[in-house]
Amino acid sequence: MAGKGIKTQDWAAFREEAQRMLEAALDQMQQAAERPWQPVPEDIDARYAVTAEAQGPQAAVDRIIRDVLPYHGGNTHPRFWGWVQGSGLATDLIASVAAAAVNANMGGRDHGANYMERAVVDWTRRKMGMPEGASGLLVTGTSQATVIAFQAARLRVMKDLRKRGQGGVRLTAYAGEGVHNATLKAVELLGIGSDNLRKVPLKDGQIDCAALAAMVAEDKAAGALPFLVVGTAGSVDLGLYDDLNALADAASELGLWLHVDGAFGAWTRIAAEPWRSLSDGIGRADSIALDFHKWMYVGYDCGMALLRNEDEHRAAFSARPSYLEGAERGLAGGEPWFCDYGIDLSRGNRALKIWTALETYGEAAFSEAITGNCALAAYMAAQVEAQPEMALGAPVVSNVCVFTARSDLAPEKQSEVNARVAQTLQESGEAVFSTTRSQGRVMLRAAITNHRSREADVAAAVAAVAREAAV
Incomplete structure (x- = not known):
């Protein structure tokens, strides 16, 4: 059976496809602000079905670019603050x-x-x-x-x-x-x-x-x-x-x-x-x-x-069983x-x-980014308090800001509005907040662990919350 099995037959062709995949990955990272989370298509299961026969590297890269890169979890986007998820680094690509x-x-x-x-x-x-x-x-x-x-x-x-x-x-x-x-x-x-x-x-x-x-x-x-x-x-x-x-x-x-x-x-x-x-x-x-x-x-x-x-x-x-014994x-x-x-x-x-x-x-860059995330949470709190119908759910201590979009409503209605706003903004790609419960109601929650976020992102997101909460 010589010549059968897993083998790269054409390294020149493989190198070309690997370089095409690298360029697509670099685009994905560089254009993160333009690529928010989006709902997966209804036929996603069929798109990911494993084929029995070899398709070759060109077909695999085609499918990754078309069917994998667009349907990510959203946490690379600068207005993603849902749960506590990291945003990834360009250097991850080099290391990987x-x-x-x-x-x-x-x-x-x-x-x-x-x-x-x-x-x-x-x-x-x-x-x-x-x-x-x-x-x-x-x-x-x-x-x-x-x-x-x-x-x-x-x-x-x-x-x-x-x-x-x-x-x-x-x-x-x-x-x-x-x-x-x-x-x-x-x-x-x-x-x-x-x-x-x-x-x-x-x-x-x-x-x-x-x-x-x-x-x-x-x-x-x-x-x-x-x-x-x-x-x-x-x-x-x-x-x-x-x-x-x-x-x-x-x-x-x-x-x-x-x-x-x-x-x-x-x-x-x-x-x-x-x-x-x-x-x-x-x-x-x-x-x-x-x-x-x-x-x-x-x-x-x-x-x-x-x-x-x-x-x-x-x-x-x-x-350490015998087959894992060390040596000098x-x-x-x-x-x-x-x-x-x-x-x-x-x-x-x-x-x-x-x-x-x-x-x-360098270490200083991470210090600045972490400090900046905390400062952004404080900035978000100020933006919330500047909105007449919003209110904080708790004081901001570090990088987490919890708030309600409509403090003027009854607790049950606030919960409905906050949950709806979170889902609407996720689906529109404008911003990702998660939700939590505080003071007996569902509230919007931003956990800012995103090195790509800036004050403009926070201001735009809070304005979008105000717009949707008024509907």
Whole structure:
């Protein structure tokens, strides 16, 4: 069967099509402001049907340009502020080309990509204020990072967990009301159970440490084993921050592992004041979960788990069967291997996206962009308050602005109007707001993690909201 199978028969023709795809991708990025989200066509399933016979690279590129590029998720557009989604960088294209050519498996062994990941981990550790020797791992995102951190936290209080399981021990974890769903998923996935994630009341938008202490004492008296408290750096709905220094003091006194959900908000560490101070104390955490694909703008997917104690991190996951034994030299060298610090043995090269972005734009550019996003949220709040029928749903703390388009209406009617306005503007391509619930009603929500957004975009979007709300 010689000559059969997967083979590029004509490299000259393939090179031509690859260059055509590169030009189309560059156009897509350069013209992001002209390419908002649009509804997918009714025949999209048929367009994406997999054909049985080879079509060749020209046909594949034709279909990608016609049927893939136009129907994106919208988050590259400068007026996209829905949910908390990153906007991607032009450098992602360069990094992705290099990553595809090398096709590195980042699980371990001795090759350059692993050293790059260690450099990126170390840079992040320093930005977060964690001590030298802290451990890190690039993962799909904060959801996976949270599972990794919680597993290490469990082993601190249950040394034989990996062999014997949790058994009848009732572990209890603590988090503020409104904590991200990643925390809930992690306690369920690890068998801790959602009933054992205790929701601590907030005081002025932050975990009430006195209430936390009382809950821990109550659970201990009931025979539970409290082991973990989750602090929030940038809440999903309102962009709020716990007092992380106070929480670190409380965790130390109560014997709890302090984990910080910093999915997007951890990156205020490189912003200007007054926003930088929001995350003061984050470096005192035992673990931090954060994303690069949100407020560091790199392409999906790219998150990180940071753990203060490398020994605890490695103990939670290290497993090396005979076929993965290391060596002092050769390709099987390169210790430590990243597969000993997380769930995945096979891992893609996420570090290259981060490294390429930082080397291309410089750290100061990211600081300016993050600071600018916070300033835009404040500007949006001012634009909202200038509209006689609009009102904020909460004060703007960081980069999230929540508001109602018609404060003069009854709560139920406000909810109807806000939901309709969000959908209408999404479909028109003018702007993307998501919605949330605040003060008992559905409200419009902008989470500004978009480096392409400018004041003109905000002003135009708020004016469009006013126009549609008046209908």
